[in-house]
Amino acid sequence: xxxxxxxxxxxxxxxxxxxxxxxxxxxxxxxxxxxxxxxxxxxxxxxxxxxxxxxxxxxxxxxxxxxxxxxxxxxxxxxxxxxxxxxxxxxxxxxxxxxxxxxxxxxxxxxxxxxxxxxxxxxxxxxxxxxxxxxxxxxxxxxxxxxxxxxxxxxxxxxxxxxxxxxxxxxxxxxxxxxxxxxxxxxxxxxxxxxxxxxxxxxxxxxxxxxxxxxxxxxxxxxxxxxxxxxxxxxxxxxxxxxxxxxxxxxxxxxxxxxxxxxxxxxxxxxxxxxxxxxxxxxxxxxxxxxxxxxxxxxxxxxxxxxxxxxxxxxxxxxxxxxxxxxxxxxxxxxxxxxxxxxxxxxxxxxxxxxxxxxxxxxxxxxxxxxxxxxxxxxxxxxxxxxxxxxxxxxxxxxxxxxxxxxxxxxxxxxxxxxxxxx
Numbered sequence: 309x310x311x312x313x314x315x316x317x318x319x320x321x322x323x324x325x326x327x328x329x330x331x332x333x334x335x336x337x338x339x340x341x342x343x344x345x346x347x348x349x350x351x352x353x354x355x356x357x358x359x360x361x362x363x364x365x366x367x368x369x370x371x372x373x374x375x376x377x378x379x380x381x382x383x384x385x386x387x388x389x390x391x392x393x394x395x396x397x398x399x400x401x402x403x404x405x406x407x408x409x410x411x412x413x414x415x416x417x418x419x420x421x422x423x424x425x426x427x428x429x430x431x432x433x434x435x436x437x438x439x440x441x442x443x444x445x446x447x448x449x450x451x452x453x454x455x456x457x458x459x460x461x462x463x464x465x466x467x468x469x470x471x472x473x474x475x476x477x478x479x480x481x482x483x484x485x486x487x488x489x490x491x492x493x494x495x496x497x498x499x500x501x502x503x504x505x506x507x508x509x510x511x512x513x514x515x516x517x518x519x520x521x522x523x524x525x526x527x528x529x530x531x532x533x534x535x536x537x538x539x540x541x542x543x544x545x546x547x548x549x550x551x552x553x554x555x556x557x558x559x560x561x562x563x564x565x566x567x568x569x570x571x572x573x574x575x576x577x578x579x580x581x582x583x584x585x586x587x588x589x590x591x592x593x594x595x596x597x598x599x600x601x602x603x604x605x606x607x608x609x610x611x612x613x614x615x616x617x618x619x620x621x622x623x624x625x626x627x628x629x630x631x632x633x634x635x636x637x638x639x640x641x642x643x644x645x646x647x648x649x650x651x652x653x654x655x656x657x658x659x660x661x662x663x664x665x666x667x668x669x670x671x672x673x674x675x676x677x678x679x680x681x682x683x684x685x686x687x688x689x690x691x692x693x694x695x696x697x698x699x700x701x702x703x704x705x706x707x708x709x710x711x712x713x714x715x716x717x718x719x720x721x722x723x724x725x726x727x728x729x730x731x
Contacts, residue, residue, distance in 0.1 A: 395420030
């Protein structure tokens with residue numbers, strides 16, 4: 309019996325030896341850190357943490373966290389970002405033993421959060437969106453520990469800074485998944501961001517509106533537009549989103565109402581006047597070809613708005629070209645009617661003369677606006693691109709056709725020559 313008892317005691321003593329040995333590594337690691345012997349500190353704490361039993365002890369986790377955070381300032385180690393391993397351990401310690409060395413643990417958590425944030429911003433700027441999201445998730449996890457109350461005893465300025473960093477982290481996460489094209493993930497994140505006054509900014513609403521648009525969720529798109537316009541009534545981009553929504557929805561009456569309202573607030577905004585002009589023009593001559601009974605009145609309102617736009621911005625080639633196109637397209641309609649005349653009776657001749665007079669009068673009205681567009685764009689002909697190049701080509705085409713009908717053949721040939729060089 310005594311033999312068995314001795315064996316049991318010996319076995320019990322033997323079982324405790326590894327734990328004591330690992331604790332010894334923790335002690336030696338702390339001593340090495342105190343002496344700024346970082347290589348030894350790392351070696352010793354790694355030995356301690358190799359034991360699953362020891363790695364779960366608060367004392368060992370605390371030592372590892374301190375050592376790995378310290379290694380972040382050592383040139384030899386900083387390139388591998390040892391703070392990440394230290395932060396991982398710190399988070400685990402805070403979750404399992406919330407009050408253990410809380411003051412120091414909180415400092416490491418906050419530092420780790422800031423370092424993660426900086427790395428997340430860098431990854432975002434480099435368009436490494438997945439990496440950025442993971443880093444920002446760490447930031448938000450830290451900021452929301454303890455139901456968001458983990459750091460409530462920190463100085464007010466630190467709390468404010470932490471709240472801002474967390475808000476920015478959510479914003480960066482939202483932008484990352486948005487620009488990566490994942491609207492399903494982006495929408496809830498964008499909603500969370502706009503719900504926080506710290507980062508409730510126009511660009512967040514812009515992304516959210518666009519995300520709903522891409523998902524064909526017009527109800528939420530409109531609701532978000534209306535919410536955004538109430539908060540930021542003077543934001544031009546949000547106003548344009550609102551206008552574009554009504555254009556897409558074909559709600560032209562509502563659109564023109566909002567445009568006229570915007571114009572009353574910004575009478576010297578040429579873009580608004582141009583939008584009014586093109587909206588009335590679309591209403592006067594809809595794509596389905598069915599002109600409303602008041603189309604003449606709508607054409608007149610379009611003309612008036614074009615005049616106001618060009619008066620404000622006379623050197624805008626797009627404004628001038630589109631005003632010319634208003635007359636040009638009407639003239640083309642008359643020209644088509646002329647070409648449809650097949651008879652040679654007196655009535656046919658009278659109809660021809662009437663239509664020709666209307667056509668030529670409209671081409672004459674269009675000409676100065678096309679010529680103004682040409683004079684604006686021609687000096688930079690060789691460097692034109694995008695929308696300007698498209699406008700220039702359309703201007704040359706229109707002038708060529710008008711000059712031919714006006715028997716100004718030299719001018720028509722010049723327009724044709726320039727157009728051919730652009731092809």
